[in-house]
Amino acid sequence: MKHHISFIQYFSLVICFVLISSCDFTQINLFHSKEYKVFPDAVKQGDYFAKALSSTHLISNYPIDSTMSIKDTLHWRLTKDLSHYPKFESDFQILNAIYNLSLEELEQNINPDSLFDTGEKWKGVWTRDISYSIILALAITNPEISKRSLMHKVKNGKIIQDPGTGGSWPISSDRMIWSTAAWEVYLSTGDKQWLKKAYTIIKRSTEDDLNVVWDYNEHLFKGESSFLDWREQSYPQWMDAKDIYSAFSLSTQAVHYQNLVVLSKMGKVLNRDSQKYEHISEALKKSINEKFWIKNKKYYAQFKYNAYSPLLSERMEYLGQSLCILFNIANDEQKEQIINNTVQLPFGVPCFYPQIPNIPPYHNTSIWPFVQAYWNWASTQTDNDKSVNHGLAALIRSSALFLTNKENMLAETGDFKGTAINSNRQLWSIAGSLSGIYRVLFGLKFQEDQLKISPYIPREFKGELNIKNLKYRNSTLDIQILGFGNKVNSFMIDSFPLNENVVSGRLKGHHRIVIEMNNSLSYKSKIKVRDNVYSPETPKVNLIDSSLVWQHNNNVREYNIYCNGKMIQETRDTIFRLPKTKNNCSYQIESIDKNRYKSFLSSPIRVYRRGESQLIEAEWFTTLKKPYVTLDNKNHSNFIFKIKVKEKGTYFIDFKYANGNGSTTSNNQCATRSLWVSNDYLGTVVFPQRGKNDWTNWGYTNAIKINLDKGTNDLSLKRETFNKNRNIKNTSALIDQIRIVKTN
Structure with a gap:
């Protein structure tokens, strides 16, 4: 029996080697560069090949580990029933196969609780991962599981921020991308009950953020870059959690802006007052464009940092740039300039550029397929077919060669081996692959009362594309696209021509749509493809x-x-x-x-005039005989103290503290308190985690600018309702000293 199996395996290997060796690499290619080529049914990168033998069978000789040689071949064959999903068919077998592979991996990520796992190595639901995935594709493919997964990230009627830097919220606040995902589910399904439930959750969470992370002077939201939550991977080494909280990150601004827009739109559908959120979103958009746009470079900066004297990091940050385009923060001219002037690498777009030296690859010097997917989608908004083609090819290459949708890959080589962590069938990478069909080629855009279909077909993808069994509210759609281009020449539903390429949200039943494209694209588009570099x-x-x-x-x-x-x-x-x-x-x-x-800028060195700063011992304001003051949620939730100054003026105040509830990179027990001077609320003081069970590791909180009168001033740190951490009830910290520094 063993000899029989061995013969079959040997024979199979021979057949596959013959097949892969006989690939016709002289056929018209969909994409070519010196690094790799994409063909209608194959990918070639040096000595490595992937070939779609059918829409349900892919083979590849790309080595998944050191035991493989170039003569070894791996297979993917479809084993799941995908009949309940939209069916995609095209003239390009490589697209058909990757689409089916991605749907199968999506099925594999549905756990026994009917929730989406984050990936093969990442079990459970993560707020940002599920939300970005839903926006890309899952609101289309699995709206009900999307709803359940989103609700799994709600506690006490508010959105949960997953573990992150310094104990998570409010150091990180990108959980609000949840609202855009919830809105996308509503647009796809028209479910008013879902809308009502989501609106209440989003409003409560937004109000907390307006109290804790919204800066009323800067008109920006504080906090960590969205998804880039390994501090040392994207920030200078000297910045700790309180510095990150005090900074303003591009992608986080975009997330909060769209949250406010969504909240306003939801309010209008539900006949609720939305004027407040409209005003704040307008102020935020204006501030982003005034404070992040770099005129001479023609793109947005990565983040604004150093609370005392804020300056911009001029690195290019790709998720943030993409969201600014997709959420219409950028105007039409800016959108085009971003895609034209932001560097793209041969294997795709990295998380940011240039890279940080001496930091191992993960977010740094790495390409993430879901970021690439948002970039591709954004590129369609700028009529840049070179960027669209380059981006689609990047996703096709990796999925085909690896026979899975990997979490990330090295920026310089496009290989998945060598990053700090990597997972097969990563959820948002799967969604990124699917979005290439739904959001790019078919241009599906769900709106309040209609589905707009605006395909973007690069010249190389000219041919016939079909989606069948696409569920939209109370209708089922079969969509056929013919030709290429960025504009619709004719749009017919059931053989009846329409003046607009839209499907009404009130449509019911099964319908066939045929779209003929204009067969025209601008030859003026350009992109900057450069090698990876380090700052x-x-x-x-x-x-x-x-x-x-x-x-x-x-x-x-x-x-x-x-x-x-x-x-x-x-x-x-x-x-x-x-x-x-x-x-x-x-x-x-x-x-x-x-x-x-x-x-990056070096760690700030502050030089004070003599007598312009003072340190005050916190224990002077307590009867407890300890060299510090305890903050907890039960007996010591507030801290009342006094400050005496020699002259009236503006000062910075911060606190020397310890928080040993967790490390700087995990858990979610960052403590926060509201600072009051007399009856004026001035902002939030954060007490991030500094080390697990380490209560001797002292550092300073964020600094807040306050106005003090000559003489004695009454101040307090209070635990307001909006100061409650999203996940953990027990948040605590120790305060050793109060530091006061007079401003100029």
Whole structure:
């Protein structure tokens, strides 16, 4: 029996090797570069091949581990019943096979509770993962499981923020992408009961964020970049959780903006007052464009950081850029400029660019298929067929060669091996593959009362595309697209021509739609495809004898010196003598290499005038005989104290604290308190986690600017309803000292 199986296996390998060797790589290709080519039924990358033998059978010789040789061949064959899903058929067998592979992996990710797992290695539902996936595709394929999965991330009537930096919310607040996913489910299904339930949850969660993470002076939302939640992977090493909370990240602004837009739209459908959220969204959009748009580079900055003297990180951040296009934060001119001027790598778009040196690949120096999917979708909004084609090819290549939708891959080689963690059938990578069909090629856009169909078909994909059994509210649609282009030439439902390419939300029954494209695309589109590069290292600066001193890096051409957020000098030296000044100063230095790429700014060095700062022991305001004050949820939820100053003015206040409830990278026990001066609420103080069971690790909270009167002032830290952490009831911290610094 063993010999019989061995013969069959050998014979199968021979047949597959013959098949893969006989691929016709002279046929018209869908995409070609020096790195790889995509054909209607195959992918070729050097000595590696993938071939679609049918719409249900893919083979690949790409090595999944070190035991494989180039002569070994792996198979994917469809084993699941996909009849309840929309069926996709086209002239391109590679697309057909990847589509079916992705649906099968989607089925494999439905757990026994009828919820979506996040991936093969990531069990359970994560708020941002499920939400981004639903927006891309799952509201179309699985609206009911999408609803259950979204509700699984609700507790006490509010949206849960998954574990993250410093104990999660409010350091991270991108959980609000939940609302856009919930809205997409409503647009797809028309379910008013779902809309009512979602609206209440979203409104409660939004009100908390408006109290805790909305900055009423900057008109921006504080907090970590969306999904980039490994602190050292995307921020300078000196920034800890409180610094990240105080920063303003592009992708997080986009998430909150769309949340406010969705809340307003939901309110209108339900006849609720939405004016408040409309006003805040307008203020936020204006602030994003004023404070993040880099005019000379023609794209948005990655984030704004350093609470005392905020400056921009000019790295390109791709999810944020894509969302600014898709959510119409950018105007039409900006949209086009973003796609034209943002660097794309040979194997796709990275999380950000340039990369950070000496940080292992995960978010850094890595390509994530779901980010690529949003970029592809955004590219269709700018009539950039080169970007669309390049992006579709990137997703086809990885899914076909790997025979799965991987979590991420190396930016430089496109290989999945070598990143810190990687998972097969990652949910949002699956959704990204499906979105190439639904959102890009078919251009499905669900609206309040209709489905707009605006296909975007690159020249290379000219032919016939079909989706059958697409469920839209109370109708089932079979859609056929003929030709290529970005505009619809004719649109017929059941052989009746329509003036607009829309399907009414009131339509019922089974209908056939035939779309003929205009067979025209602009030849003017362009993209910047560059090799992966790294920025210079962030300078490590010391204050020695009234001078800033740092080590020279051989790759650095020059250094910029900043004081209070303004550049005061360019230099090639590694020492800078501080000028005499009557002001309090915050100094930072950045490195610039020969290609003009900039490092992160160095850790701020603050120089105060004598007598302009004071440290106050917290235990002076308690009767307990301990060298600190305890904050918890039961007996010590509030802290009341007094501050005496010699003159009226504006000050920064922060607190030296400890929080040993968890590490800086996991759990969700960040404590927060509302700061009050007399009867004025001034903002939230965050006490992030600093180490599991480590209550001797002391650091400072975020700083808040306050106005104090001469003499004694009454202050308090209060635990308001909106200060409750989303997940864990027990949040606590210790306060050692209160620090006061007068501003200039």
